[in-house]
Amino acid sequence: MTKRKNENSEAETNKSGMAITRRAALTGTLAGVGALAGAALIGGGTGPLIKSARAHTGGSADRPIKLGFQVHRTGIGAAYGRWYERTTVAAVKLINSMGGIAGRPIELVIEDDGTDPKRGAEVVEKLATKHNVEFIFGTLFSHVVIGSAPRAGELKIPYFVVSEGYHVASGMLNRYVFQPGITDVRSQITAISSWVLGNLGKNVAMIYPDYAFGYNHRDYFSAAAKAQGGKISVLLPIPPTETSYTKYFARIPSDTEVIYHVMVGPGVLTFVKEMGEHFGSKRPKIFGFLDSLEAVDMASPGLEYLEGTHFWEGMPRYAGGIDTPHERFYRQAVGVNDAGASIQNPKDVSTYSHMFGCWETLFFIKDAVEQSGYQDRSPKDVARLIETSEGFQWLNEGIAHPQGAKKFDGRLHQCFGPQFISKVENAKLRVVHRTSIEDGLYAPEANYTKQSL
Amino acid sequence: MRRHGAAKIIVLHLGVIGLLFLAQFFLPAYHQSNAIRIMVLATYAVGYNVLMGYTGLLSLGHAMFFAAGLYGAGLTIYYLDFTPLQGVGFGILSACALSFVFGLLALRARGIAFLIVTMMFAQALFLTTLYFNEITLGDQGFVLSEKLRTMTIGGAVVKFSDPVVKYNFALMVFSACLLLTLVLARSPVGRVLVAIRENEARTRMLGYDTERYKLLSLVISGTISGVSGAAYALLFAYIGSTFATIQYSIFPLLWVLLGGVGTTLGPLVGTALMFYLIDISSDYTSSYLLVVGAVLLVLVLWFPKGILGTLRERWLSWLP
């Protein structure tokens, strides 16, 4: 890690914080949704959902609850943004058909930030002060999250990001920022490391993008390898402007057992093809993070070489990876077929490993609002909402959380869910391992609850 | 440049500053935060205008000066416990030093070659912010927490995260740079710069050391851009390499062109107009860069002098 100075950091926090107590498992549960889920499933998952009983906030029933959705419609994040938007719209439709949040229908206000941190901060201001939304959510790319978060903190507006970055849990941001819908990358790496080292090999070459997201992989996987008797044969950071990769493969020592690759960016198909040309059939085992192949068809020309290799998936793209009625319901609600592509256009592949975060975040917000009795953006209500959210400990698997049950750490403002390892077979991804939540836990480095509101 | 306009000019500029000051009491929250941003970015455009508007040197690399101010302030506050104002001061110094060294080297090139040199240096600085990512956190960037942006001045606690402080700090920074360029434009030095813009060879023949004037202009321009970058870091609390990309070199060019090349108030008009153009158009189209592109074309084709430049040409010949 860098010598980052961090006054929020709570490095000395007792290690026992890692132990999970299932005691308070129900605190973060959607009581209403559980019942609704049942109702929906009986009706085949598509039938009209029964309106839930209006929540306890009676008087405000018809005043819509305005949610600001900060989305990457243009810029480098656009391929992700499009699916974040579809997932969000689907979740809002579902929640509204269930009677909204605390009886109030959700009104979505969408603003594009161009995947740019300057525009991101402006969008946060616009949503908070012009549109007067209650909360802002949905930001994905790390630099946009980090550029926008200070403004959210200053405007004292709850800001729910769906970014998988370690910036929330590291304590870098502020008390108004939450990541309750998707596991952070440090936890993802921690979770899959023992499987990779145990099943693929202990001598690993790492290829990762030469910026912060890549360093999380470098640091936390290297640490895991060291702890588990593995060895990193070479570290290969790739500059963000790179378009050709062959020269990097030449640096991989011949005794390397596993190539670990994380290549977020449009160059991934080239990367895979050149890897194939370089190594041919005498290749090491290969393990990658699916981030770079999100929205890319596994049967694309040039990806043949991935056959037989393994991937991390946040949520299995192909149906059956999570065999639950909730997963099937979610898949249909967001308009995705069994192969993880759009039902209307099978060539339009989704970002299935990440977009569930938007869905789950919306249900988290619903839960937080209803349990805290939040009414409007008064400092008192916002504080109650934040404190209530920080008190959540478990998010139970169900329609609200189709990716799986999650532990929520109120100090870190971060959730921890299961991760999936899949093998490419016949140009499809088949889940071979599902990690437990405990696999992904690490000693917390921050405690937001000590910051003032 | 005519003398008899002096009173009018001073009244106009002080009036603009006064209006901006009063605006904070009337503007709704949203437009108030926009105004803060516009004033900081307009400062950047003011700096750019010194080189492009008054000296006639086109640069596509000013992001390096903005970034020098941004990182100079951000890194020292973050790592070295500088107070906010010390940090801003260091940011300004960084930009000043960079523009001086850069000027010594780059001004040897002329015309298109100069333009491309500016672009190359800016690109190198951008890559440098990525290369030293252990410190800068590269593309992801880092945040200045509220605590780091708080200091005591004469016993009073000043929080640079507070909207009132922000607004007035931005106003002070903008006003100072605006008045500086006004003084410069009306000074003998400013007239030499304009002479260089109009005809460098003839100016040299008149006995002026044009190289030194160009260097001076570049240093003033780069330093003011750095002021803007440092203020941006302090007020908006985020430092990342995005601000060193070529896009952020194109923005001040766009603002200055829109407002009026070589007019003192043009940068403010251009920045504000472009800000609201993007903001409003984003309600109708998500491709705000499409709007930027279209505005650039319209300007070049029909209003090459920008808004205030056109006003000055047609009606208000006294406008500085």
Place this chain on the structure above:
Amino acid sequence: MNFGPHLFLAVLEGTVSAFVLAVTALGLSLVFGVMRVVNVAHGVFFMLGAVLAWWSASIVGGQPLLGFGLAMIVAPLVVGAVAVAADWLILRRVNYNPESTIVATIGLLYIIEQMVLILYGPDARPVPAPVYFRVSFPWFGYSGYKLVVIAASAVLLLGTWYGMSKTKLGLYMRATQQDSQMAQAFGVPVRRIYATAFALGAMLAAMAGVLIVPVQQAHYLMGMDPLLLSFIVVIIGGLGSLRGTIIAAFIVGMSDGIISVFFSPTLAKILATLLVAMVLVIRPGGLFGEEEP
């Protein structure tokens, strides 16, 4: 891998990028030489070529060779037409003023990029190579198509050289480049030559895009890198010198690969960029160009 094979690989990679770069930069150099303007939209012409190649490939379906052939015809024609329109609607109206042209082509760059985003989408899409085979060296394997790219680029370079030095059009262009007023006085239709040069420059970029897309992928932001590299090449080669451009393309293409054998790639890019800037500072006309432009 041992040093020898590693260097061999770097040279091989460098040769491929040098050839593609030469074709792209030649287009930029042609425009600069004849018209004395810098076309910032050159990179998007490259990108348009790649996107049209994807479009051609998806129209003909499973026949990569046919799709490639179609792209080699369609991409230059469409991009050439866009360039002629840009020349007619924009550049001519600003009278080819160097500064205005830069601003106008920046505008054009944003507009075309965003249009492609709207019509084509944000995804990076692959295009199958027209011919595919893997060449096995004792130490590593290599893409056969990349060797095809070398050959095709060489043909394009030779064609451009022939056109410039042996045809009447080439004569007109060279005359315009040397002195446009004099050329006009001798009956060269300078305006039309400008439009032709701008179109030819764009077509070269488009064809380079078609050639590279089976190696990379078509993406709406892919034009920035070739643009910057082409700038570097055109500068080192001497603004407006075609021969210098080709030599410089090889220096830059090879050195990018070879420097990265020894240094971290980001550091290599910083050094290369500063080196180019210093070349311009010391010799503003470029290494092979006229002393003062």
